[in-house]
Amino acid sequence: xxQTRDEITDNLAERLCWQVAHRDDGRVARRLxxxxxxxxxxxxxxxxxxxxxxxxxxxxxxxxLLEQLRGTATxxxxxxxxxxxxxxxxxxxxxxxxxxxxxxxxxxxxxxxRLVGFNAQQVRQGVCQRGRTTRQGERPRGPICPDTxxxxxxxxxxxxxxxxxxxxxxxxxxxxxxxxxxxxVADGTDLETTDRYQGCGQVTRKRHxxxxxxxxxxxxxxxxxxxxxxxxxxxxxxxxxxxxxPIQAHxxxxxxxxxxxxxxxxxxxxCLYKVVFDQGFxxxxxxxxxxxxxxRFVVPAKDHMAVTADARALAAAGEGVIVGRRVHxxxxxxxxxxxxxxxxxxxxxxxELFRVG
Numbered sequence: 001x002x003q004t005r006d007e008i009t010d011n012l013a014e015r016l017c018w019q020v021a022h023r024d025d026g027r028v029a030r031r032l033x034x035x036x037x038x039x040x041x042x043x044x045x046x047x048x049x050x051x052x053x054x055x056x057x058x059x060x061x062x063x064x065l066l067e068q069l070r071g072t073a074t075x076x077x078x079x080x081x082x083x084x085x086x087x088x089x090x091x092x093x094x095x096x097x098x099x100x101x102x103x104x105x106x107x108x109x110x111x112x113x114r115l116v117g118f119n120a121q122q123v124r125q126g127v128c129q130r131g132r133t134t135r136q137g138e139r140p141r142g143p144i145c146p147d148t149x150x151x152x153x154x155x156x157x158x159x160x161x162x163x164x165x166x167x168x169x170x171x172x173x174x175x176x177x178x179x180x181x182x183x184x185v186a187d188g189t190d191l192e193t194t195d196r197y198q199g200c201g202q203v204t205r206k207r208h209x210x211x212x213x214x215x216x217x218x219x220x221x222x223x224x225x226x227x228x229x230x231x232x233x234x235x236x237x238x239x240x241x242x243x244x245x246p247i248q249a250h251x252x253x254x255x256x257x258x259x260x261x262x263x264x265x266x267x268x269x270x271c272l273y274k275v276v277f278d279q280g281f282x283x284x285x286x287x288x289x290x291x292x293x294x295x296r297f298v299v300p301a302k303d304h305m306a307v308t309a310d311a312r313a314l315a316a317a318g319e320g321v322i323v324g325r326r327v328h329x330x331x332x333x334x335x336x337x338x339x340x341x342x343x344x345x346x347x348x349x350x351x352e353l354f355r356v357g
Contacts, residue, residue, distance in 0.1 A: 001273025003097060008105055011095035014334050016049060050090075051200075051278055054115055060171040065164055069156060078127055079144065083117045084152045090116070099146045107142020118143040146203040158199070158226065165242040166265055171271040172238065182243075183234040183274040184262055186281050188251045191244075200224050223247060229254045231262045234276065241265055251280040257287060274298065 029178040031038055057063050067082045087102075090112065094294050096105055099109050106112060113123045122143040142145065172178070193200050202224045229243040229251065242264035243254050255277075275290065290297050301308040326345045333339060 003101060003105060006106060008094040009098055012049065012093060015093055015095070026298060049240075050112065050115055060168075060175055062168050062171055064165045065171070069160060069164060075212060079150065079152075080117070081156075084149055085156075086116045087149055088153050099150055102146045103140035103142045107140070107144070162242055165239070166261060169239060169241065169265045173266050176269065177236065177238065178233055178240075178266065178270040179235060180270055181271050181273045182240065182266060183276065184231040184259075184272055185276045186229070186231050186255070186258060187278070188227055188254075188280065190223070190225060190247055191228055192223055192247070195224045198226065200226060201248045203248035229258050231258050231275070239265050239274065252283040252286060255283065255286040256283050259290065259293075259295065269339070273338045274284050283332075 012122075023038070028038070046277060063082075066085050067080075069085050070081055087106075090106060091099070091102060094106065096102060109122050110120050117153075118127075123141075126145050183311070195202070202222055204222050206218050206219055207221050211217065225247045227245050227247050227249055229245065231240045232238070233240050240259050243258050243261060245254060259272070259275060266272055272295060275295040275298075277297065279300050282299050282302070287297060294329065301311070328343055329340060330341050330343060332341060
């Protein structure tokens, strides 16, 4: 099914509904009824909403970082590279799934294209007439065609993108987005590419497939690409640090680099005092290093580890007596899809147990 303008407008409203804000429709209604002053009233118009968002990016210094971004294999350009970066960023912000859908959903909007840096004539007639004589059918709407955007964005070096992300995190930290004491949650995700991506890694994995008769089969496939390692703020869900390695690299190889980068990003603005890992990051030498750095850590223990046996022995000896209990409710989602989750944390003598229910 094809996406519509209404769907991407809903995506924009949800993603630009600043997560650090609190929604209280009843309070807003009461203030309006009593004719009290409100902070601001905004139309749900994409150009108007994004105008303030772009101003926010300039105030943070993010626009200056984007202007430093360059394509590695680009010698001569007709469009500044920052405009490609902004246009691709809007594609992500609007949640547009197919790049071929950009002419109809994004590039034909003159108000949005003016924010990116294109003028009305470029939106209607294109930046240039290259390929006009060989083109079959009507030219795509917008200043550039989707293939041009894709071909330029893939020229951006991966290390430059990593530097850009960490630079944005530093700008957010200086603006006071994070709290004084920050808890980081480490996670890794695969970024799959084709085998033609220069410098990418490769790994062979087993995948389970189900055929037309409903029978399952395991096959080995070779996957190419990168692995993005992130340390995410537990409160705001904003990344604290980003590192990129080959897809076959294990998470434990990047623990120290990730934590070191996060501390550098937060320097002078916040303190990273706790890190939460999954078992993929579990390595004794790294945990010892974290203790030396004065950083607390939480990581699930494995059954065969000594610490697991010690915790069970303490519980069997009566040391695991509950001395504290905290209940809080977390709200997820927006609008009709919103729901609340009740979290219960039990603190026991000698160790902690975390239970969600």
